[in-house]
Amino acid sequence: MAGGGTTVRLGPVERAAALAKLAATEHEVLVVGGGIVGAGVALDAATRGLSAGLVEARDFGSGTSSRSSKLIHGGLRYLEQLNIGLVREALGERSLLLQRIAPHLVRPVSFLFPFTHHVWERAYVGAGVTAYDLLGFSLGHTRGLPGHRQLTRRAALQLAPALRRSALTGALVYWDAQVDDARYVMTLVRTAASYGAHVASRTQVTGFLREGERVTGVRAIDLESGTTLEIRAQQVVNATGVWTDDIQAMVGGRGSINVRASKGIHLVVPRDRIQSGTGIILRTAVSVLFVIPWGRHWIIGTTDTDWSLDKAHPAASRTDIDYVLDQVNGILAVPLTRDDVEGVYAGLRPLLAGESESTSKLSREHTVAHPVPGLVLIAGGKYTTYRLMARDAVDAVAHGLDGRVAPSCTDAVPLAGADGYVALWNARYTLARSSGLHVARIEHLLHRYGSLVGEIIDLITAEPSLGRPLDGADDYLRAEVVYAASHEGARHLDDVLARRTHISIETWDRGVSVAQEAAELMAGPMRWKSRQVAREVEHYRARIAAERASQDAGTDQDADAISLGAPDIVPVMGNGAVNG
Numbered sequence: 001m002a003g004g005g006t007t008v009r010l011g012p013v014e015r016a017a018a019l020a021k022l023a024a025t026e027h028e029v030l031v032v033g034g035g036i037v038g039a040g041v042a043l044d045a046a047t048r049g050l051s052a053g054l055v056e057a058r059d060f061g062s063g064t065s066s067r068s069s070k071l072i073h074g075g076l077r078y079l080e081q082l083n084i085g086l087v088r089e090a091l092g093e094r095s096l097l098l099q100r101i102a103p104h105l106v107r108p109v110s111f112l113f114p115f116t117h118h119v120w121e122r123a124y125v126g127a128g129v130t131a132y133d134l135l136g137f138s139l140g141h142t143r144g145l146p147g148h149r150q151l152t153r154r155a156a157l158q159l160a161p162a163l164r165r166s167a168l169t170g171a172l173v174y175w176d177a178q179v180d181d182a183r184y185v186m187t188l189v190r191t192a193a194s195y196g197a198h199v200a201s202r203t204q205v206t207g208f209l210r211e212g213e214r215v216t217g218v219r220a221i222d223l224e225s226g227t228t229l230e231i232r233a234q235q236v237v238n239a240t241g242v243w244t245d246d247i248q249a250m251v252g253g254r255g256s257i258n259v260r261a262s263k264g265i266h267l268v269v270p271r272d273r274i275q276s277g278t279g280i281i282l283r284t285a286v287s288v289l290f291v292i293p294w295g296r297h298w299i300i301g302t303t304d305t306d307w308s309l310d311k312a313h314p315a316a317s318r319t320d321i322d323y324v325l326d327q328v329n330g331i332l333a334v335p336l337t338r339d340d341v342e343g344v345y346a347g348l349r350p351l352l353a354g355e356s357e358s359t360s361k362l363s364r365e366h367t368v369a370h371p372v373p374g375l376v377l378i379a380g381g382k383y384t385t386y387r388l389m390a391r392d393a394v395d396a397v398a399h400g401l402d403g404r405v406a407p408s409c410t411d412a413v414p415l416a417g418a419d420g421y422v423a424l425w426n427a428r429y430t431l432a433r434s435s436g437l438h439v440a441r442i443e444h445l446l447h448r449y450g451s452l453v454g455e456i457i458d459l460i461t462a463e464p465s466l467g468r469p470l471d472g473a474d475d476y477l478r479a480e481v482v483y484a485a486s487h488e489g490a491r492h493l494d495d496v497l498a499r500r501t502h503i504s505i506e507t508w509d510r511g512v513s514v515a516q517e518a519a520e521l522m523a524g525p526m527r528w529k530s531r532q533v534a535r536e537v538e539h540y541r542a543r544i545a546a547e548r549a550s551q552d553a554g555t556d557q558d559a560d561a562i563s564l565g566a567p568d569i570v571p572v573m574g575n576g577a578v579n580g
């Protein structure tokens with residue numbers, strides 16, 4: 001790929017080499033946190049010519065950045081709040097991501113907005129969506145999406161027969177974009193590594209190195225081996241989302257940014273449970289609810305409630321699930337029940353805390369702070385605008401570095417798999433013939449790997465049994481599990497079943513029956529003995545059992561207590577982190 005030559009692997013050997021480099025040399029920038037923001041900062045820094053490192057305590061993207069609504073959007077809701085600048089900026093990013101930066105991972109999606117009142121609502125919402133469409137022409141980019149259109153009730157019911165006739169008087173359909181959020185983060189990390197960043201997951205920062213007031217690096221622990229290391233850096237960027245306050249506590253003194261967590265849950269149901277040729281957006285009393293097409297499924301969400309319990313595994317309670325079902329059933333002719341729910345996931349929004357405001361109203365905008373020399377904090381924002389957050393954080397870094405730093409250029413840096421993607425998509429029938437895979441399979445692979453699809457096909461050519469679908473999760477090939485471990489930084493079974501694939505929310509048994517096969521496939525690249533394979537399977541099954549049980553609990557407290565009953569396979573250190 002451009003600049004990096006080829007797209008590097010993120011396998012066990014590369015992780016060990018990255019950790020060795022991080023310990024051995026002072027970097028100009030060290031990023032703490034491998035969610036969308038931290039990964040974006042690492043790429044921004046590396047492509048400005050800075051030596052960059054990134055450490056993530058768990059798996060890349062395993063915090064909020066794999067638990068979102070998976071939309072790249074301006075947010076119609078912010079337009080209603082007249083936050084025009086925010087919407088315009090986000091829509092500019094939407095065009096860039098769709099057309100240049102990651103056309104394989106970010107794709108158009110349409111939403112039907114049902115009207116429940118006659119004339120005024122059509123005029124009011126129509127005007128808002130017209131403005132949304134017009135703002136989409138931003139920063140000199142075309143929008144890359146069709147404009148909205150108004151529908152009569154009859155036309156709306158033809159497009160979405162699942163809707164109850166009495167639930168709408170008419171509708172409009174508009175276009176936005178959606179993303180595989182977890183894969184995007186991993187791809188961003190891989191791209192940053194291809195431009196020279198040294199990246200390591202399962203490496204937790206436990207304290208700061210200081211010279212007087214100045215931060216000169218971090219103390220960290222490689223959670224896989226238990227080895228501690230000191231990583232020296234001229235500037236440390238903290239991008240730990242809802243963990244921001246914990247990191248600030250390590251620096252001592254009062255935090256300059258306060259981040260609070262708001263929980264949002266989503267349900268996954270099979271596609272055939274809702275007959276509709278488009279996604280749907282509904283207004284609720286406090287916010288909006290999306291019904292989003294997702295392969296052979298729908299994702300439905302979300303909620304917005306305060307959360308102050310375990311941040312690594314926010315639990316969805318029965319109350320959350322019933323709320324989402326109630327809201328969506330308000331418009332469906334055939335209501336959904338809990339038996340229709342295949343998967344559930346919960347995430348925590350990192351909101352910049354204000355005084356006693358309800359969480360839905362807190363700002364989604366971001367803040368950059370420089371509380372002490374050598375440390376930059378970046379927090380807030382949303383997935384869609386990660387690139388701008390990263391740019392602003394590295395601008396603050398540049399301020400703290402001697403010498404001149406080039407301006408951000410990530411608007412011109414396609415992610416791994418983007419270059420050549422469109423041509424390969426156009427040639428997908430030829431690719432299907434030459435590889436022996438069905439064209440539907442090739443399309444699925446192109447959406448996941450873009451122009452790196454050849455690396456998957458090469459694995460299958462070398463070992464044809466890898467071309468078989470996984471038994472019990474046949475959307476995915478066995479080769480994809482091997483590749484996740486050898487090239488995509490997956491280190492444990494949960495990384496593969498929850499984030500490199502989405503088997504944990506897309507199958508009725510949440511991946512329990514495929515766990516053994518997947519762990520055995522990972523064993524090759526990870527060099528696991530049979531004891532480790534058994535341990536991985538046992539941990540995964542225990543976590544799924546705990547999650548299922550927590551989803552029957554009535555309150556957040558009960559759900560959290562049950563969820564905490566299943567320990568992580570690589571536990572992070574407690575809050576008794578060492579202060580530097």
Ligand SMILES: Cc1cc2nc3c(=O)[nH]c(=O)nc-3n(C[C@H](O)[C@H](O)[C@H](O)COP(=O)(O)OP(=O)(O)OC[C@H]3O[C@@H](n4cnc5c(N)ncnc54)[C@H](O)[C@@H]3O)c2cc1C
Binds near residue numbers: 069379
């Ligand atoms: C329900 C929900 C729906 C959403 N939907 C959308 C949407 O549709 N579109 C949109 O644009 N935005 C959406 N968002 C917002 C968006 O998902 C978040 O703003 C974004 O993912 C936050 O990314 P982050 O990198 O700041 O945090 P995270 O992804 O949480 O990353 C922080 C990382 O820091 C790591 N970390 C913590 N402590 C340490 C340590 N000591 N050492 C090393 N690493 C550490 C964590 O393990 C974690 O991986 C949604 C959010 C939620 C909750």
